[in-house]
Amino acid sequence: MHALLIALAAGYGIAAGLLAARPLFRLAVQPDEPWRAACPDGHPITGPAAGWLGLARCGPCGRATDAGASPGAYGPNGVLVAGVCALACAGLAAAVGSRPELAVWLLLVPLSVVLAGVDLAVHRLPDVLTLPMALGSAALLGGAALVPGAAGSWSRAVFGGLALGAAYFVLFLINPAGMGFGDVKLAVTLGVALGWYGWDVLFLGAFTGLLLGAFYGVALVLTRRASRKAALAFGPFMIIGAGAGVLLGGLAAG
Incomplete structure (x- = not known):
């Protein structure tokens, strides 16, 4: 099965x-x-x-x-x-x-792939996707939480989205040239998904995304393919980190 x-x-x-x-x-x-x-x-x-x-x-x-x-x-x-x-x-x-939350993750996958591809191509994360994803993921997980067999917490997912969105908003204020506001809006959706399985999963997924993005930026600078002040497509790394966190969270919940 x-x-x-x-x-x-x-x-x-x-x-x-x-x-x-x-x-x-x-x-x-x-x-x-x-x-x-x-x-x-x-x-x-x-x-x-x-x-x-x-x-x-x-x-x-x-x-x-x-x-x-x-x-x-x-x-x-x-x-x-x-x-x-x-x-x-x-x-x-x-x-x-x-488990019922799988349906939510499967719906988010193609949208996340589209966002990652757009960010890689033109360094933007369109509101037409990031805003509905943030609201939709919270609403759909709320429905999943009502179905028997769900392994997460809806309230923690909502607070996780707010927490990760706030953290990225601080990063945006500190370095608006390196962190776009689209990343802040994307962080809300990713925080909702990661928070569903726990604060440790949220930290792991968020940290992995930041680490991957930092390594990529350093590699570009060392290979002289970009300057230290160049804008980077950070969304794909955020998505990969969150995906890894959700995978591990799902395994641990099983």
Whole structure:
């Protein structure tokens, strides 16, 4: 039964990842630019949900080029995004099992992958995702807490979100050039997820993200790929650290 759950989670991750590549492409723009509404060749992005739902392939370009030709695809490699989502979802299913909070984690995975990809591309974490994620994660965990078998605490999750958000807000005030306000809003969601399993999990996940980001920044400086004052995409490391914390929290709760 556990193996079946992991397989189903991986399958969901593949499907969600294939669909996540399109919004990643559309959202990866500079703050003063509108969301992308056309492929690189200028064809309008159409489809369900005003073009937000669908595979990362332009229909007109795909029909006009040979199979596999790069002009037919836009945005990140959908297979790569799907693979990342599948691995994350399978890992969470293996760690958490059939407990009700797993559904919340699986919903957060593709959104987190989109945010990480956008931050890596253009150094921003769009409000259109960070704010609904913060409110949605708290609300959904509140529902999970009412289901028998839940392994966490909803009140601690809410306080964890507030605590980690406040900590990142202090870091933002200290060094606004190195820590964006989008990181602060993302920290609320990650704090909610980590706080669900305990304060020790919250500390571990938050510290891991900070440590990974610091190592990455130092590596860029040492290799002269960036200066000490250069802005870094910190969101992906926050997400990886939080993911590691949730995995360990899920294992410990089992």
